[in-house]
Amino acid sequence: MRKATYILLALLAVVLFASCDNYETYGDKKEKERDAIRKFISDSSLVVISEAQFHEQGNVTDVSKREFVYMDNSGVYMQIVNQGCGTPIADGENCDLLMRFVEICLLDSSALYNDTNPYDVDIMNVRRQGNTFTASFTQGLWVSSYSSETVPTGLLVPLSYINVGRPRSATDHIAKVRLIVPHTQGHTIASRYVYPYYYEISLQRKTDL
DSSP states (O other): OOHHHHHHHHHHHHHHHHHHHHOOHHHHHHHHHHHHHEEEEEEEEOOEEOOHHHTTTSSSOOOGGGGEEEEEETTEEEEEEEESSSOOOOOTEEEEEEEEEEEEETTTOOOEOOOSSOOOEEEEEEEETTEEEEEEEEEEEHHHHOOOOBBBHHHGGGGGGGOOOOOOSSSSOOOEEEEEEEEGGGGGGHHHOOOOOOEEEEESSOOOO
């Protein structure tokens, strides 16, 4: 009987050791996230510039050089593909924006997008106070997929640097940006599992001023 007890205890110790060995700490998950971002940047041959250089360039990124600016405060990487027509969101303004997007998780390659059907578009209500933007989705794929109306702070980073008008001529283009968003600036799934995401996003006003 005593021998059987010793065997059971030994087996339990092995199971517990294996469980501890397989347990991922938050630090482990953050390191995997950093590795995934670094790999994506390397595999995509992206050139990361500093925020200081970005400002020196007039708050633009050179798409031909595959430039992405690393935003110090948020940890978001951003490329402005088109700065957009019209005007930026003004201080104190509240407006509705139409958003089309492609979202790809850099760890499991899962994707979500609404850019294939012209009638599928997400609408976000954006408010600006000083340099602070807050926003919520009022309809679209995002709300139905994530059961949340909250717009992640990472997706609001470009709003300080783009115009969000509606095209009025053949030469006008709506704003388009590309982002790499760490989990701290992402949605609930990103935050829960420490997943980084890549985005391609276009934005324009729902109605003209």
